[in-house]
Amino acid sequence: MASYDTAKIDAILAKNEYAEANLLAILQDIQAAEGYLPRPALEHVAKSLGISIARIYSMATFYKAFSLKPRGKHICTVCMGTACHVRGAGRILDKIEENLKIKAGETTKDLLFTVERVNCVGACAMGPVVIMDGETIGNATANKINKVINDIKADSKKS
Amino acid sequence: MERIKSIKQLQDLEATLAAARKSDRPVVTVCGGIGCTANGCQKLVAEFKKLISEKNLGDKVELLVTGCLGFCEMGPVVVVYPQKTFYKKVQVADAADILDSAISGKAVERLLYTDAEGKKIEKEDDIPFYKNQKRELTGILGVIDPESIESYLAAGGYQALAKVLSGMKPEDVINDIIKSGLRGRGGGGFPTGKKWESCRKAADKLGASKRYVICNADEGDPGAFMDEAVLQGNPHTVIEGMLIGAFAIGSDEGIVYVRNEYPLAIKSLSAALAQAREAGLLGKNILGTDFSFDIRINRGGGAFVCGESSALIASIEGFVGEPRAKHIHMAESGLNDKPTVLNNVETWANVPLIIKNGVAAFTAIGTGDVTENPWNGSKGTKIFSLAGKVNNTGLVEVPMGATLRDIIFGVGGGIKNGKKFKAVQTGGPSGGCIPEKYLDMPVDFDELSKVGSMMGSGGMVVLDEDSCMVDFAKYFVEFLCEESCGKCTTCREGLARLKEILTRITEGKGRADDLELIEAVCETLSQGSLCALGGSAANPVLSTLRHFREEYEAHIFQKKCPGKVCKKLIxxxxxxxxxxxxxxxxxxxxxxxxxxxxxxxxxxxxxxxxxxxxxxxxxxxxxxxx
The missing domain is CATH 3.30.70.20 (Alpha-Beta Plaits)
Known part of the structure; x- marks a missing residue:
């Protein structure tokens, strides 16, 4: 692997005062900057804070917000909260998985899409809800979401 | 905003701001809550802004983007003041007409709410959804700009803090909260004042100078969004509540632990904290007194178990969120082993209300008599998020003791598409399903637990005849299975076994003795788990089994799914x-x-x-x- 640029990790560590108590926030900042938690970044954090990589690994795998694998350019999050569930969120997820030929939690080979499940985003009244790249789509239907996905696919082919 | 140096200056400023707010200009209010955002309200706001600047209407009409107005089903929602005209499902193309009508004072007919009989209703307060509520905490969401401290001050904000700092002793504050009968809105229903009292006493006894107050905004129950709405729409009220709590127990540091899945709430709260600091309402020597306190935000990592108080504290300390044994009380040894008070968002939001309006006003609402003991009733209002197969989904606030029927039919307008009511799920993964025969039961902390459910934080998901109760129980078990932290064997393994059994039942492979097996596993699970989440994890299964046993039997013996949901059986x-x-x-x-x-x-x-x-x-x- 090419050498990893640790400068931005140092900036994140500095922002969080190099404090072990801020480990959750540090990992969140890395995830936000990189889209996932790259191993070299975590090794650098372990070394800088003087803690074991296992300790970091336990955090990274306990909290759902983190991914140890690179994620897609577009993140499609299907809300599986109770209200969305009773209004058919499962069927929408099935259709998205069918369209992208991946399961929830996976990323397409071309790194274009990652499909994720979330347990509630608080937009229950608008369920089922799908979040596409941060934009909340209420009263979602399989057709509505697959159209958005297909549009993105078409756009990426053009460019 | 300039730093406010004294209580007197705060009161003067409030009077000035309140007077300035009484302008003659009509106000066009657009709901910026999460529900309306999902319905595209930002485009609407942009259109209003564009039209106002293009047509030079700045001095004729005012635009206000608020927090959640509650009636998510009708979103995007617009309300025009002073008439308080309510417009539903407003599209970008409607913006021009609304502006014209706001200035002329004549309502836009086509956007008015139509009731069940087909009658158009103009005013918000006349719509059954609003008329049947008691909006003590949520009413204000419709008139303030979440991102403006001036807006909160003009609406009487921080007056409770001023009252506390004008000579109340910490003990007086604690006493008021005990007498109000306020009980924790996060689910447990523990009397808030008692919690504060034991923390203050324990800390004084230990001689601890460091004490923490924490706001639990890790609203993890799927199907619940009350805390999101309050935190996003009125962050200052939560800050004010925490300030008062901190004064009462003698703390100088507060933390809000908020779900990372709530970006709007985090944005709103961050802005509010910065404003409060600038105004001298947070930081050193607040309002010129010797009381100092500040608040920081901790973002959650997407783990349901972190809503449990001891797991939440582990998470703030930078560890995985595993609960710990409760024989060590948080009042003595919480965050960083220091005395800690932890309450949820809605509980904190109730505090300024009680201090400002007085104990009597608060105890006038609700059930029971709490003069002797706060455990003897449920006082004040409760916010619910009404969702699922109900007509009027949204944020609903009712007095404690309102019946399920009042909420689901009176406010909620009954079941979608004329279907039949089957059950209502309250309390999220720790709660249970309540069948039709209990619809007239008053909703408070104690009544709900009698029928095998619980208040929880206030999620209310309505199920109609097309729902399968076994599938629904399986949904919660799958959720809990994923979210169990894995520390206790009974929870980790018990849930995995329950998932196995329920899965085979929904696939038509259920065995004759499965129901007894489920009951046995559930009992072990409830008894053997350390934290409240594990202890209550069996509730969704046990309550459906208790009230809908025949549905389980139909799956097992007739290999049929009465709700026509389970794929293998239809x-x-x-x-x-x-x-x-x-x-x-x-x-x-x-x-x-x-x-x-x-x-x-x-x-x-x-x-x-x-x-x-x-x-x-x-x-x-x-x-x-x-």
Whole structure:
């Protein structure tokens, strides 16, 4: 692997005062900057804070917000909260998985899409809800979401 | 904003701001809550801004983007003051007409709410959804700008803090909260004042100078969004509540632990904290007194168990969120082993209300008599998020003791599409399903637990006749299975076994003794788990088994799913209503529907994956499920 640029990790560590108590926030900042938690970044954090990589690994795998694998350019999050569930969120997820030929939690080979499940985003009244790249789509239907996905696919082919 | 240096200066400023707010200009209020955001309200706001600047209407009309107005079902929602005209499902193209009508004072007919009898209703307060609520905490969400401290001050904000700092002793504050009967809105229902009292006493006894107050905004119950709405729409009220709590227990540091899945709330709270600091309402020597306190935000990592108080503290300390044994009380040894008070968002939001309006005003609402003991009743209001198969989904606030019927039918307008009510799920994964026969039961902390559910934080998901209770129980077990932190064997393994059993029942492979097995596993799970989440994890299963046993039996013995949900037990077919329009065949992902145009179609059961698309797209009711 090419050498990893640790400068931005140092900036994140500095922002969080190099404090072990801020480990959750540090990992969140890395995830936000990189889209996932790259191993070299975590090794650098372990070394800088003087803690074991296992300790970091336990955090990274306990909290759902983190991914140890690179994620897609577009993140499609299907809300599986109770209200969305009773209004058919499962069927929408099935259709998205069918369209992208991946399961929830996976990323397409071309790194274009990652499909994720979330347990509630608080937009229950608008369920089922799908979040596409941060934009909340209420009263979602399989057709509505697959159209958005297909549009993105078409756009990426053009460019 | 300039730093406010004294209580007197705060009161003067409030009077000035309140007077300035009484302008003659009509105010166009657009809901910026999460529900309306999902419905595209930002585009609407942009359009209003554009029109106001293009037509130079700045001095004729005012635009206000608020937090959640509650009636999510009708979103995007716009309310025009002073008439308080309510407009539903407002589209970008409607913006111009609303501006014109706000200035002329004549309502836009086509956007008015229509009631069940087809009558148009103009004013918000006359709409049954609002009329049947008691909006002590949520009413203010409609009149303030979440991102402006001036707006909160003008509406009487921080007056409770001023009252506390004008000579109340910490003990007086604690006493008021005990007497108000306020109980924790996060689910447990522990009297808030008692919690504060034991923390203050323990800390004084230990001689601890460091004490923490924490706001639990890790609203993890799927199907609940009350805390999100309050935190996003009125962050200052939570800050004010925490300030008062900190004064009462003698703390100088507060933390809000908020779900990372709530970006709008985090944004709103961050802005509010910065403003409060600038105004001298947070930081050193608040309002010129010797009281100092500040608050920081901790973002959660997406773990349900972190809503449990001791797990939440572990998470703030930078560890995985595993609960710990409760024999060490948080009042003595919480965050960083220091005395800690932890309350949820809605509880904190109630505090300024009690201090400002007085104990009597608070105890006038609710059930029981709490003069002697706060455990003897449930006082004040409760916010619920009403969702699922109900007509008026949204944020609902009712007095404690309102019946389920009041909430689901009075406010909620009954079941969607004229279907029959089957059950309501309260309390999220720790709660249970309540059947029709208990609809007239008053909703408070104690009544709900009697029927095997609990208040929880206030999620209320309504189920109709098309829901399968076994599938629903399985949904919660799957959720809990994923979210169990894994520390206790009974929770980790018990849930995995429950998932196995429920899965085979929904697949038609249930065994005759499965129900007894479920009960045995549930008992072990409840008894053997350390934290409240594990202890209550069996509730969704036990309550459905208790109230809907016949549905479980139908799955096991007749191999039928009465709710027609479980895929392995149902079969799709096409009846004589079919006109041969071919829509179902075109939409079938399996291409297993055949038939000539204008002739009855047939589904090939062998290839059918029971996705239900054909039933969804058929306009003639020709697809039946058995």
């Amino acid at each position: 079969k799709f077919s096409i009846n004589d209503n079919c006109t041969g329009c071919t829509v179902c065949a075109k939409n079938c992902p399996q291409n297993c529907i055949s038939g000539a145009r204008k002739e009855k179609h047939v589904i090939d059961s062998a290839k059918c994956i029971k996705c239900g698309v054909c039933k969804e797209v058929c306009k003639f009711g020709a697809v039946t499920v058995e």
